[in-house]
Amino acid sequence: MLQYYAKLWWVVALRGILAVLFGICAFFAPIATLxxxxxxxxxxxxxxGVSALLMAISGNRRAASDRGILALQxxxxxxxxxxxxxxxxxxxxSLLLYIAAWTLATGVLQFVAAIRLRKDIPxxxxxxxxxxxxIVFAVLLLWHxxxxxxxxxWMIGAWAVVCGILLIGASLRLRRARTMTVESLLS
Structure with a gap:
């Protein structure tokens, strides 16, 4: 497995570079990135959707209900x-509303769980x-x-920069391992 990854160290480096670039774009050109x-x-x-429609109308002899589900999908x-x-x-x-609803529900459930656990845990x-x-985060998302x-x-951008830097570091280690593997094969 090391030989496989070491051979393709540059792909890992490319992924890291692209992640860092995406993260930088998220900070300096957020509207374009979004x-x-x-x-x-x-x-x-x-x-x-097109691929599901093509599957639905293909010549295979599927049951009509299978085709209907694929066509609807x-x-x-x-x-x-x-x-x-x-x-x-x-x-x-819509994505923002989904995130707000999820964080609001999570916050309420954590609050309820804490009330129920107050006698059992310090x-x-x-x-x-x-x-x-x-809850405050959800309200702020909905308010502004x-x-x-x-x-x-920006959180996604920060994650991309950190992950990209780590991938670049890993690619350099893989490149070094590839060099050591080639030298050991030649000796």
């Missing part, structure tokens, strides 16, 4: 892809604080959606 992510999602949804994917292309703001806002206030932070989208994008 637009690119949304449009890429739209392209994926449309391509997935294909139309749904194609519809979401087209909606994303013609109205990317709706897709970005310092349940940590869980209460975690729940409150999630553009700022919330920017914050989420």
């Amino acid at each position: 637009a690119a992510l949304v449009l890429m999602f739209g392209a994926f949804a449309a391509a997935d 294909g139309l749904l994917g194609l519809g979401v892809g087209l909606l994303t292309w013609f109205s990317p703001v709706v897709t970005a806002f 310092n349940e206030w940590w869980l209460i604080l975690a729940g409150m932070v999630s 959606p553009l700022a919330g989208a920017l914050a989420v994008l």
Whole structure:
């Protein structure tokens, strides 16, 4: 396995470089980065929809219900892809609402769990604080959606930069291991 990875060390380096570049773009050109992510999602949804439609109308002798499900899945994917292309703001806002709903629900559930656990564990206030932070984050996302989208994008950008740097470091180690493997084979 080491030989395989060492042979392709440059692919790992390329992934790292692209991740760092994406992260930098997320910080310095957040609107363009968000637009690119949304449009890429739209392209994926449309391509997935078209492939499901092609499977549904292919010459295979599937049951009619199987074809119907595939056709419905294909139309749904194609519809979401087209909606994303013609109205990317709706897709970005929908994603933001999904994140806000999830963090709100998580915060409420953490708060409830802390109340229930208060007799069983000491310092349940940590869980209460975690729940409150999630609730406040959700409210802020809903109160100022553009700022919330920017914050989420910056978190993704920070992750991409850190992960990219680590991949570049790993690629350099793999390159060194490849050199050592080639030298050991030649001797």
